[in-house]
Amino acid sequence: MPTALKSLHVLALGLWVGGAAFFNFVTAPTIFESFKQVVEAGPSDRTAFQPLGRPGADAKDKAALANALAGSAVGPVFPRYFLWQLVCGAVALTTAAAWWRLGGVHRWRVVVIGGAVVCVSAGWPLSDAITRLRVQRFDPDRAVAEAADAAFKAWHLWSLGLSTVTVLLAGAGLAMAAKLPADERPVGGSGPF
Known part of the structure; x- marks a missing residue:
């Protein structure tokens, strides 16, 4: 059982x-850059040769369109992304808690x-709120759109910071796996591991 617990951890x-690292540092930035390129290039095979935006849009409008499209692409991923993280985190935390009594690094791991x-x-709830603000940023009422845009920028920055801290903490937990507890079996004990 101890080896299985460590393996699961x-x-x-x-x-x-x-x-989390792949999504935050590779996937999401790539999607945002890709939509920026699609909007800048105009009609192409990537847009089914349909025009994007309004004719004569300036750079600011194109950037807003690219961000809106990219946001609509990554937004639906978030519920599954956060569920994935919570399941992995719950398993890691539960297995780590089994070693709490050993003290030292094992308590720090928890x-x-x-x-x-x-x-x-x-x-997760912050992401849901940001998704609502993302939609409101394009409200036809200019006052609603401006207020939503200001709130979106502030909360999105907090969300990115929180996501980075999550990856760093979970990464530190993974690094601590180098110091997992020793098996309590005597040398030469039975078992597949």
């Missing part, structure tokens, strides 16, 4: 850190992973 942390789970738990 490392697997959960690896999936969590890998998925604190670090617990902090990452708290960040995910705070980030």
